[in-house]
Amino acid sequence: MDTTPSPLVQRRRLRTELRRARGAADLTQDQVAKAMDWSVSKVIRIETGAVSITTNDLKALLSLYKIRDSERVDQLVELARASRQSSWWGKYRGDVSPPFFQFLEYEEAASVVRAYDPLLLPGLSQTEEYADAIIHKLADPGTSEDLMRTRLEIRLTRQNLLEQPSPPTLMYVIDEAAIQRLAGERSIALGQIDRLISLANRPSITIEVVPFNAGLHSGLLESFVILEFPEPEDSDVLLVETSRDFIISHDEAGEISGYLEVFEHLRSISLGPDGTLSYLKDLAQRMAQ
Secondary structure, eight states: OOOOOOOHHHHHHHHHHHHHHHHHHHHHHHHHHHHHHHHHHHHHHHHHHHOOOHHHHHHHHHHHHHHHOOOHHHHHHHHHHHOOOOOOOGGGGGGGHHHHHHHHHHHHOSSEEEEEEEEOOOOOOOHHHHHHHHHHSSSSSTOOOHHHHHHHHHHHHHGGGGGGSOOEEEEEEEEEHHHHHHTTTTTHHHHHHHHHHHHTTTOOOOOOEOOOGSSSSSTTTTTEEEEEOOTSSOOOEEEEOSOEEEEEEETTTTTTHHHHHHHHHHHHOHHHHHHHHHHHHHHHHHHOO
């Protein structure tokens, strides 16, 4: 399997280097924009990793920052080229919403994935049969069969992330309602529960179920995913899924920390990893009888 860092990782590394270089040159973003004849928003987008920078623009920018060491320039130019490489999800740009397309890129680059869902199982944990059933049942009326097949293909391809030599750490908290709803679909339930058990036994994956007897809690109304990245400079990313769309937040001022607190609270009232594994094994045994 290809272990080359994703274009997003390369772009984030480049943005960190460029911010450091601008700081070392003692220039503001306004000064850079004026010197390069760019808009200030272009400088901001480059430094946040929202857009890629061409090699010609990069060389001019490095000259402005007085970075002239040829080896260093070559390293950064190569990083810029790598940041623009195509990725597996690129061909699906027109098949998913822009926020979810961006999420695919972030998910591929994450080192830690924290996810909570009160109703459904997280996408990376789904079997093909479960995913296919969910996609068909939740699709808007009139959605073509081709588009639903494409969505299934995307979901299953995302799961290759778990088969990498160094997969991300996955921490899943699932409400018992999602498990019991699954149990009502006997044709797909046993295979899906077996997959959850298999995943829960992996050292990089933790699955915890919040039981019904935990009562009312703060996670009843929405599912969310928090992505953490290996570079300390890269802030976490939050994905909140609504009934109609996905909302991505890069807020560093408190919103994500609030969701992290909710996540840890949900873990504290869950069955825990061992209790969840016992729960799933018992459920699988009863369903197999």
